[in-house]
Structures are given as structure tokens and as C-alpha cells.
Amino acid sequence: MNDTCLVKEETYPARFLNKLTMGMTVSEYARKLVTPFNVVAVIILFVGLPLIGLRFWKGLATVTHASNEYPWSILLGWGLFSGVPLSGTGYVMATAVYIFGFKKYHPLVRLGVLTGFMGYLFAVIYLLIDIGRPWRIYYPMAVSFGPTSVLFLVAWHVATYLTVQLLEFSPAILEWIQARRTRKWAVLITVAMTIGGVILSTLHQSALGALFLMAPGKLHPLWYSAFIPVFFFISSIYAGLCMVIAVSTVAARYLREKADHVFLDSLDGLTIGLGKAACIVMFVYFALRMIGVAHDDNWALLSSSYGFWFLTEVLFFVLLPCIVLTVGVKRNSTILVRLGAFHAIAGVILTRLNISILMFNWNLPGHFHAIVPPAREIFIVLSIITLHILIFRWILNRMPVMREDPAYQEDPH
Amino acid sequence: MKTKAVLTITLCWMVALTATLYAGAEAPAARPAGSPKGKMPGTVLLGSLADKYEPVKYDHEKHVGTAGSCAECHHQHGGGQAPSCGGCHTIDASSFKKNVHLSRIRPCGECHPASYDAGKLDRPTLSAAYHRACFKCHREVGSVGTDPKGCTEMCHESTAQAKAR
């Protein structure tokens, strides 16, 4: 049935090694590793990882242009502020399947939870590189509490939610290492974890936006609004939905052999369904952004150059992908839906970068020069993205994420 | 005959002496109108910043000539920063009908505390009062107010420079 009966006679180290190399011999596996993608990845890591070492050896000044006016740069603008909404895949899929009962999306749940878990794990990694004293990262959790701070909430929630996501994904890990009894417990807590996950996600997705409520004078009025927390939360919902579409598209294309027929056959239909949900949420989000402008009566600002940029963000990167998705759903075209999803993701990244970097301190002299990150910082970000993709792929190659492990088909899910 | 000669010589001697005395001495500084009688200080040694600078040799007599009135620095009445009348005078309503004369000019240190005084917050300390009075003119004359080196340009000699001398 599977290879467990063959390897039971082997020793534990041999079995473990076999699991790592996916059944191939070590030399076979090593040869298979040499692909163009992997070579490029290694080159990027070769340059980037020592730069991370440099940051810890000689200080943040060596790899960022972070200054006293601009304390946060692209390490957080990308890693935390963009990474977290794109990691909303976990709570969105789990809620859809386990709470709202959309059972047909079950094949995508694990992929969503894994994407989310990895996203949050790497957000923590970006944080560990960016904060001044990373060895004190647990201080808000254990040493000194500052509950008046929105960031205190973010810290607690990211830590808790990372645990929740790990627990939600644990059935896949436990299946891989064949721990049947532990897996049963892990599955039992799924619904509770899902509810916990939604609560935590609602709060910290919006909290990341609420951070900027402390800087009203520094954020351009078209982006600053009392409703920022709502904007961030709603956009994280469609970001999660579109990210599932995007990741499943890429995974089905490049890791096809790791998916079972249930996954592959249903993917197109599920993609359309996700697209339907996404375009509804995006339309609501677009309306909310307009309400944000109306609430502060900022219509006049739309005619400035910053207003032009704002309109680019909401019309070209929110309304347009919403329309593309709607048309794609109406015509049952997975290509259009996928295009719309990638476009929407770009829009989410843009809005997060706008708020955390581009439109922050917009009125300081020399602003557009000050926000350009140095090449070193860009390389660090690139290398962490590479690491992220490599680890993601490593897990997808080995664990039952896009397929059901036949040994556990009879067990509760 | 002898008495006449002695008297004449004494007279000439007195005239000569008086003449020399008057010739050698500078013309006394014109007393500003309304100034109190009594001796004016010549040179004053201001030494409260003794940690960084040598005491300032302040030529009071020279400044009296350049200042328009005593009130420029002794701002009991002038300069728009006068304390209230009752602070220095005992007020007798009838005296407002006549000219009011102050019998003496109070030294700066009588009103301005030498060091921080929490009870007199609206009054500059003595060194601050000195500087404000000096800067009224010296911001134009020297580079005070345009160059932090202005301190040593005209008034202060730093202790380092004094040691080097």
C-alpha cells in the first residue's frame, strides 16, 4: 500500500534519511537538486545570508538606511506589513471549510494553512533581523507589558497565531512522520483552533493598520483614516483568497506530481469559487476606501499628484482586478480569475508599502530619496524570500499537503 | 619783600600744580542727566563664570559714555523690563506730582539672583542679566548672535588661553 511495510525493518536513522530524500538514494537526490532555479537560489543565498550575518555583527546601520525619521524600512514594509495579509490564507480557508461549511474547498485547506504558517514564521524572521535586540523579542510576552500599545497586541497575536497555525498544520506533519495517535488529537482541536485563528487574525490584521493611527501627521491624509484597521482586515480576507488561488496555481504547475487527483480535478472549480468570494470582498473593500475619503472630506486631494497615486492604487489595483475576477467568474475562465488574483495580490502589496513606506513622512524634505533601500537590504529581502520558497517547496515535496495520505483516509479529518 | 616773593612763588606753584593736575587727567565722563550723585565704578571684575573663563574686566566708565542713559543697563525704569515701582520704592502718592529721584542705583546682584532661584523664576539670574544687558549693543558690535565664538571675541578670555599666556 505504502512504503511503511518496506522500511519497518530498517533502522531509525535510515528511515529518517529515506524520508528526507523522498525514497531516493542520497546521490540520486543530490543530482536532482541541480536545477536552474536551485542554482539561482543558491547564488542569492550566498550573497544574502552573509549580509544578514553582517547585520548582527556590525549593526543595522551597515545594511539599512533606517534613520531617526524613518525607523521602518522595507524589511518590515515587505516582510511584516505585506507578508501578513498575504498569509491570511490560513484563517480564510479554515473558516470557509470548518465554520461556514464549504466542504468542497477541503483539498485547499492544508495548502492555505501551510502558506499562512510559513508567512507568519517568516514575518517573525524579518522581525528578528530588523529589531534592535532580537534576543529580547519575547519581552512583550513575558518580561514587561505595555498594553496601551497596539504593537503589544500585534506581538502577542503573532506569537499565539503562529502556534495556532502550527497546530492546524500539525496533522500533515504527523501523517508524514506516521504518528497516528497524536494526529487524532491534533484533528480534534481543529475547529477550536480555527475559531481562535479567526479571532486572532481579525485583531492582528487590523492592528497592523491601527499602528499607524499613532502617526496622523506623518501619513498622507488620503491614506490616513480612522478606518485603517477595517481596511487592513478586509483586504487581508481577499488577499488570503487570492493567495490561495496564486499558490495553488503555481504548486499545481510545478509540483503536479505531489498532488492527488482530487486536488487537481477540483482545482479549477475551486479557483472559480474562490474568485467569486474574492471579487465580492474586493468590491466591499473598494467601497470602504471611498467611504474613507468621504469621511474626512478629502475629495479635493484627489486632484494632487498624491491623489493620482491614490487613484492608481484603488482604481487600477483594487477595482480593476475586482472587475477581472468578476468577468472571470461569470465566464468560468480560470485564466482570468488567476490573472485577477495575481493582480489583486500586487494591489495588496502596494497598499501596504504605500502606508508603511511610500506615504509615510511624505511631507519631509528629501522623502523620495530617503525611502530608497540600499542594495544590501534588497538582497537580504531577496534571500529570505528565496529561503521561504525553498522551505515551502521542501514541505510540499514531502508532506501530504496537496494530497490525502492514503493511510489516513479512514481517520477523521 | 620776602613775604611777597614767597606768596608769589606759592601762588605760581599752586597754579602750575592745578594746571598739571587738570591737564594730566582725562575729562571726567559726562554724567547722564538725572544720574545719582556718588562714586561710579571704574572697572568691574565680573567673575561668576570662573570655571570656563577668566573674570571679565568690565570698563564701567567707558560704557557710561557710550550708553544713552543709566537706564539702558540699570533698567529700573527703562528698557521696558522694569519691575513694579513698589519693588524698589516706597510709594508715596504725593511724590508722583514731583520728580521722583532714586537715591542710588542698585547693583545688579541685589535683584538678580546669583544662581537659580525657584522663587524668582521670571527674573534672569545675575549672569543672564549681565549678558542680556551687554548683548543689547554687542550683538551689533561683535559677533555675538552670529558666531558661537563670539564669547571669546570681545569679552571673555578662556581659562585655556589665560594659562597659555
Add this chain to the structure above:
Amino acid sequence: MEKPVKDAGGGSERPERKDGRKTVNRRDFLRGMAVAGGAAFLGTPADAEALHDLSGWPDRMGMLTDLTECVGCRRCESACNAANGLPAPEVPFDEKSVFERKRRPTASAYTVVNRYENPKGSGNPIYRKVQCNHCEEPSCASACPVRAYTKTPEGPVLYDKDVCFGCRYCMVACPYYAPAYDYESALEPRIVKCTMCHGRIKTGGIPACAGNCPVGAITFGKRDALLKIARNRIRKFPDRYVDRIYGEYEAGGTSWLYLSGMPFGQLDFPTNLPRKPIVENTKGFLSAVPLVLTLWPALLGLCYAANKNKEEKG
């Protein structure tokens, strides 16, 4: 597949499903919603007005800086440097070339003086001293997730480097851009800012800058007394001063008060600050947190139960 269970009392029937879980019946649902709703109301502050009315430490000190007196001698910078054991500057304190560009406090300078053109043309340049303003309700303190900032009873806002983990959110939150960060250090990076010589004032002394200003432009005293003095000065010399004490109300008020002969906006003072403390902006969001923590489980639990119910029925 419903299997009626023996009635355990209370008269409610809780049919059991195959996996051992029970469905939600009407009574439980109503009970749950009542609890959630009640908790939501409990979360509302009883007296929302009182939140905006922090009167502050009664004997807190302040620093009144009269910009019409400052002559740009930079003795305050030099005294601060000496009093706090800061590193020697690259350009000495008696150099006027530093005035050519606007500076800000850095990791090695708690305070700087900047020069501005006098709009009257012929007049002396105007100088402005920049440092942490020791706000009444400091945004940095509210923003810090580890409570590294304290508004002391004496007035200064102090930073504790022993709990700070370097998130730099305080730098985002400060409307005056006051905190500086030591990015150069790998092992001991920390925030650097003026301490209003807290150690000195606690033992009855006065801050180094105030004590060393040759013209007494900085007056140190109780904030309430300084406000009276400032108002008095404006009243006595209306042509000398702009009719505003900067720091009286800005973002809830600051300990550092300024008087000026020029409009403050022309001296790079932020003029777009609201009167209420900046932290008020986040109170709405943070009050929603317990609401979400209470309502979401109830609502989502309800959705889950409704779905399970539909599944079994259909």
C-alpha cells in the same frame, strides 16, 4: 442519527451525534447571545469623558524657552554633552558652520540648536533649540509594547534601555521626531534622547542646558508656574511675542514650552498637531479588542452549529 440522551435535568434535550458532540439548542443559543451582548456593554467605559481629562502629576517641572532671547551660542549643547558624558562632537561647539543646515538630535547629541532667517531682514537670526519635549501624555510611552518609557512625577519622560527590544515604534509615534536610535551598535542599540537631567532635578538641581544658558533663555520651574510667566510675558510685550505658548496644548501638552517672536510654523515646529493626545486615536480600536474576543466565538460557534445542523438535516 440522533440518539436522545437521558435527561440530565433542566429539561433541555441535547441530542448526541455520531462523533460524540452535542448540537446547540435554542436555549443555549439565547444564553450565549445574552452573555456576549452583556459583555459587550460592560466593555464600554462608564465615563468616557474622564478619559480625556488627565490632569497629570501636580508638581511636574517644565522648561520655558524664550526664542527671542536665544543668541545661538550653543552653550546648551556643550553643557548637555558634558553633563551626560556624550562623545565629543565632530564639529566643536563653538563652530557656526553647523548652522548652515538644519540638524536634529542624534544618537550622540540630545539637543541641537538651529538657525533661522529673521523675516525682518535686518534683525538678528532666530535660533531654536530642539530636543525631546517631554510630553504630558507621551506618544512614545503609549506606543511602547514593553513599557520602556515612563512619565516621571518630576516631569521628564525617561527611557529604560533594559527592557527595550528595538522595535522603534516610539520613533514612528513621536510627533516631534525626538527619539534617535543608535543603529551603529550591534549589541547595544538603544534610543537616545534628552532626559531633562532627571537625576539632577530629583536632587534639587536644574538641567544643564538651563543652568548654562548665558542669557537665561531657558527657565526651569513648575510647568504651571511657567505657563503663568509665559502668559505674563506675552501680555506685557505683545509686540515682541507671537500670542501662543507652543507646548501648552499640542498633542496634549508638553513639558517644554516655547515663546517666539516668529510664527512657530516658520521655525519647523509641527503645527498640524491636534490638541488631544495622539494616543486617543488608538483607543477606539483597542476598545474593540475585548468585543471581538467575546463576540467572535459566539458568532462563529453559532455558524458552526448552524452548519452542522443543516448537514444533519439535509
